[in-house]
Amino acid sequence: MFKKVLVANRGEIAIRVIRALRELEISSAAIYSEADRSSRHVRQADEAHLIGPPAPGESYLKIDAIVDHAKKIGAEAIHPGYGFLAENAGFARACEDAGVVFIGPSSRTIALVGDKMEARKTMVAAGIPVVPGGDRPLSDDDEIQAEAERIGFPVMLKAAAGGGGKGMRAIFSKDELAAAARAARSEAGSAFADDRIYLEKLIEKPRHVEFQIIADSHGNVVHLGERECSIQRRHQKLVEESPSTALTKSLRAKMGEAAVKAAKASGYVNAGTIEFLLDANREFYFLEVNARLQVEHPVTELVTGIDLVREQLRVAAGEELSFRQLDVFHRGSAIECRICAEDPENNFFPSTGLIERMREPAGPGVRVESGIHAGFDVPIYYDPLVSKLLAWAPTRDQAIERMRRALSEYNIEGIKTTIPFHKAVMESEAFRSGDFDTSYVDEVFFPTYTGRTLPLPEVAAVAAALVRDAEREEAQPLAVGAGAGTSRGGWRQPPERRTWGGWQLHLK
Amino acid sequence: MFKKVLVANRGEIAIRVIRALRELEISSAAIYSEADRSSRHVRQADEAHLIGPPAPGESYLKIDAIVDHAKKIGAEAIHPGYGFLAENAGFARACEDAGVVFIGPSSRTIALVGDKMEARKTMVAAGIPVVPGGDRPLSDDDEIQAEAERIGFPVMLKAAAGGGGKGMRAIFSKDELAAAARAARSEAGSAFADDRIYLEKLIEKPRHVEFQIIADSHGNVVHLGERECSIQRRHQKLVEESPSTALTKSLRAKMGEAAVKAAKASGYVNAGTIEFLLDANREFYFLEVNARLQVEHPVTELVTGIDLVREQLRVAAGEELSFRQLDVFHRGSAIECRICAEDPENNFFPSTGLIERMREPAGPGVRVESGIHAGFDVPIYYDPLVSKLLAWAPTRDQAIERMRRALSEYNIEGIKTTIPFHKAVMESEAFRSGDFDTSYVDEVFFPTYTGRTLPLPEVAAVAAALVRDAEREEAQPLAVGAGAGTSRGGWRQPPERRTWGGWQLHLK
Amino acid sequence: MKYQVEIADRKIELEVEKSDEGAKVTLGDETQPVDLVRIGRSPVYSLLLGDKSFEVSVHRKDRIYQIVLDGSTYDARVMDERALRLAAAGGGDEEVRGEVLRAPMPGIVVGIAVEVGGTVEPGEGVVTLEAMKMENELKSAGGGVVKEIKVEVGQGVTQGEDLVVIE
C-alpha cells in the first residue's frame, strides 16, 4: 500500500479522501490555493502545500505543478477527487509518465469514454443499448436532415467531445434543424476545440439512473447497484438516492450486467459510473461513463456498506477487490441532498461570504460530508457545493423522514444555502411518491415553489425585541440598576455566563 | 401513534429520543432542572418545562411532578431514557395509574426482574442457565458456610435487591466468609432497605455479553444479537461492540434463544437487555435483565439497521414489531466509546466546567450521540457521560481503524474527557486481538497506561510562541509599525480576517 | 417596554414586562411568560415562549437583527417606544427615490445590458456577474432611467459594490 498520497482537490471531497487515507494509515498531502489557506482540508491533512493563486487555472488545474509536487514530496499516488483534473486524460498521462499512480482509470480509458461518439461505438459493439441515432459525425445540412428523419423527431443534437450540456440542443421539428446545427457546431468548436456533432433520438422525460462500478487490475469488475439522480435543476443533480423507485429486481439485474459489460468494454480499472437514461416504458439506454468518483458516491456506500475511496486506493495499489459480485448486498434506502452556497429564494444565485455559525445534524442514520466550518469565507472561485447531507433508513419513507429531521437540525448562518429547497423537496408529493423524471424540478416543482417562507414571524420578533431590550440595559447599566453579575430580587446572573435581558432563573 | 411524548431525561439520551420523535412527527416535551436551562435537549425539543432544582432528587427523580406534568401538557406517553427513573417500578406504576403510557416494560415486569433472586428463580424455571449457587436468601453463618462449601470457592455474595455492585463481595476462602456476609448484609440493608443476601459461584475472568431483545404486546419477541461489553473499569462499561469476538455462530443462536426465553418468562414488552456472563469454556450464565434502553443501544442499531427508539415508541403505542426474527440480519462490526467528563490521566476523576470549543468527527461510518455543545457548563449533578462515539465498518479491523480516525478528529476543549483513554484502548494489542475479559482494563491495561502523553511539545511550543509574538505586536502596534489591516512589504491583512503574527500570505 | 418589530412587510407590536417572577411578553391579546438565555459567548439563544422551546441565532447587521429560526432567516428592525415617538414626531420615512443596483456577491462583471439614459423595466436584466463557475444575471427591482454605470465589463467587484444607479 502507498505511504503517502497527494490529494489534488479541495473542499468536502478532499476531506473525504484524507479520512480514508488516515484510516489506512497513509500520510495525506493536501494542496491549496491562496484562497484556501484557512480551509478545512488544509488542517485535516498531514501536510499542506501552496500550489498557486486562487483561480483554478493557476492552482488546482496546474497539471505540471501538481505532478512535480507529488514527485518532490515523495507521494506515490495522486487522488484527483471529482471535478478539476479528475477526468482529464492529459493529467492521468502526466502521472503515468512521471511514475506517480493516478487513482482512477488509465489515461487511455479516460480519453476513450471522454469522446461521446467513441464511447457510443464501444458500447454498441459490446451489445449495450444506446439511444437510437447516428454513430457518425454529421457535416452538411442534407446529411443531418436525412439522419433526423431516419431517427424520427424529436431528436437531440450533441457534440462528440461534449460535457456540461454544451453543444446540446433538443429539436422538435425539421424547420429548426439547420440553424440549430450551425449554432451547436460553433458552440462545440469554441468549447472543446472539436466541432464534430451527431444526432440522437430525444428521450422525453427520462429518468436518470446510474450504476456504480468498481474494477481492479486483476480483471474483476463488480457493480454496486444504482443511484437515482432524476431530481435535477438545469441538468445539475440536486438529490440522489438508492435504490431507484423506477427499477424492478429484474431490470436492476439487466442494467447492472450492462454496466459491468460497459466497464469491461472500455478497459476500466478503479471506480466509475455508467449513466443510463430510462424512458417511460422502462427501456434503458447508455448515456455516458463518468470516469471518476462521483459527488453522490456516499449514497452507494450507505446501502452497500462498502467504502469506495478505500477500495479505490486498494485497487490503485494493485490489490484485488475485497469482494465479489455475490458479496454485494443492499440494505435499506439512502438519500443525498447537495447543500450548495446558493440562494433558492433568488433563482439559485451563488452566495459567498463568511460563515458566521454552523450547526450540523447528527444522530442515527445521518452522515455529513462537509468542506466548511464556522469562520470560513466561502470563496467565489470554486464550485458552490459546500456540503452533502445523507440519510439512511430501512425504508425509503423512513429515510425521507430522517432527511427532514436532519435538514431541520442543519443551520449554516451567514450565507444562503439550498437547505430550504431540500426541505421543500422532501415535503413534495411527487418526491415522496417516487414518481418523477428529470423534468420535474424545472417544470413542476419550481413553478409552484414559493421560496421565501417566514412561518414564525412573531417568535422572531420576540427574540429580536428581547435582544434589543438586553442591549439597551447593557448600554445603560446605571440607569436601570441591574448589570450583569448583580443580584436582583431573587434573580442572579453568574458573571461567567452571559445572560441577555437578565431574567434567567438561576440556581441559588 | 402518540401526538405528544414527554422525555423524562436529559443529555444525549434525551436528544436521541427527541430525534426519533421528530422523525415520527410526534411533538416532544423536554423537562429540565435549573442546572439544565442552557442544555441542548431543552433547545432541541418542541416544548420545555422546568421541573425543579439541580439535585436529581428534586427534579429528574420526582415521580409525581413528572407524571402530573405529562397529564397537564397532554402528553400521552413518557420515555424515561436510561438511568434516573428508567427502571423504577414505582414510576412505571404511577404512569399506569395516571393513564400515561410508560415507554418500557410493565411495572410488574420491572419489579420482577429488579429482584435478583426472583429473576434467578424465573430463569431457572424457564430452563435458562444461571450461575450455579443458591436461589434462596441466607441468614445465619452456618447456612452461608454450608452453601459456600456446596458450591465450592470462590463464591460471590450478592444482595437480592442489588445493583451497581453494592452488597457484592468476591470470597476466595472460608475464613473471609462470616465477616464479608455481615458487611454485605449491612451494606445492602442501608442501600436498598432490603438486607437479603445470597451466594453464587464466582465466575473468574468472565466476558460480559448481552443480548438486545424487543417485544411487542402481541406476543412477538425478537432478539437483535449480542453486544460485547467486557471493556470495563470497576464494573463500568467503557467500550461496547457487536459482534462479540467470543461468540461462534452456534453459541450466538443458543444465547439468542435463551434471551428470547428470558424475555417471555418475565412477561417482557418493549426493548430490554439480557446480560450474560461467559466463562473461559464458553459456557454462558444468565446475569440480569436491564429493563430499559441501554446506553450502548446504537451498537445494535448500526449492525442491524433497526431504529430501537422508533420501535420502542411503536410497540408502546400498541403496534406490532415491524420485523420478525428472520428479518433481522447483521452486517459488519460496530464499536462504541463512551466519552465521559473524566480525567484518565488522574484516575478518572470527574471533570466539570465550561466547554470552550468542540470539534466533532464526521464522515463515513461515524455516528456521534452527544449531549453537549461549546459554551455549555458541564454540571456536577449528573452522570459524567457527555457523548458517545460510534464507528461502523464491514470488518472489526476496519471499525477499529475508523474509530481511531474519528477519535483523532474529536476535540472537546475546556474539560478533560476519556478520549485519550479510548485512543490507547484502540491501539492496544489485547483489544485488537479480541482476546480480553472484564478484568482486562483494571488488571492489564491500567498498570501500563501512562496517561499523560505530550508527543509533539516542539510544535505546541512554536504555536504558543507565535501567538505570544502576535499578541505582543498587537499590544504595541505603533512601536512595531504594523497593526491589523495595514499593508507591509507585500503582506496584507484583510481587516475582517484576524491573523495573528501577520505573516499570512493573502491574495493581492 | 413596548416594541414594534418590522419583519418583511409585517409590523409586529409587542410589550415586554419584567418582574421578580420573570419576564412576560404580550403579543396581541395574549400574555405569555418568556425566557431568553444566551448559550456561552455564541450567537445562539434558547428562547422559551410559553411552553414552546426555540433555538434562535441572532446576528446584528447595523440596525437589523438577523434572526435565524428553524432554518429561516428573519431580518428584524426593532423600534422601542422612544424611537417610535421620534419617528412619529419627525414625520414619515423619507420617500425612497431611485435604486442602486449592488453586487450581491463578489465576482467579475461579464456583461452590461443597459446604457446611461436608457430605460429599464422592472425585472429586466441589467448586469451579468460571474462567480462560482456560473454567470448570474442581476435584475432591476423597480425600473426607471439609468443614471450612472459605475463598473465596466471585465472588472472585479466586491460584495455590496454599487454597479448601476437607476432613477
Place this chain on the structure above:
Amino acid sequence: MKYQVEIADRKIELEVEKSDEGAKVTLGDETQPVDLVRIGRSPVYSLLLGDKSFEVSVHRKDRIYQIVLDGSTYDARVMDERALRLAAAGGGDEEVRGEVLRAPMPGIVVGIAVEVGGTVEPGEGVVTLEAMKMENELKSAGGGVVKEIKVEVGQGVTQGEDLVVIE
C-alpha cells in the same frame, strides 16, 4: 525574537524571524518556514511548520497558553528575551514551601481524613469530595504537617477552593 517555552518539564528554545517572504522558526539546528492563521474569531489556528500541517486551539489561562494539538493539551509558559533577562537578573524562582490542597472541581466534602497538626505522607488521601455521582479521594502530593483545614464535612465547595493547608 527569541523565546523560551516551558511545557511540562521541558524548556524549548526557539527563535522567530519575520521578513517579507514570511516567517521562519529555528528550533535547535533546524530553521523552517512557519505560518500560523487564525480561523475566524475562533480559538482555532492552522499551523504550517515546514510542510507539516497542524490544527491547534489556543486558550489563554492567565500566563499559560493552553495548546490543544492532536487531542493532547499542552500548558505552555512563554518567556521572551526581555522576560528571560529579567528572570536571570532577579535570581531563581522562589522556593515553594508548603502545599495547599484545592478542590479540582465543584462538589460536596463527604470526608476529611486528617486533623490539624497531624502528619500526611505523600500520596495519602486527605479529603473525599462527591461530584457526578461519585466519591473522589483527593491526595496530598508532597506530604507534611496539616496546618489548617478550611472546610468541613457536608460543605459545598467551588472549583479551586482551598481545602487543606499542608506544610
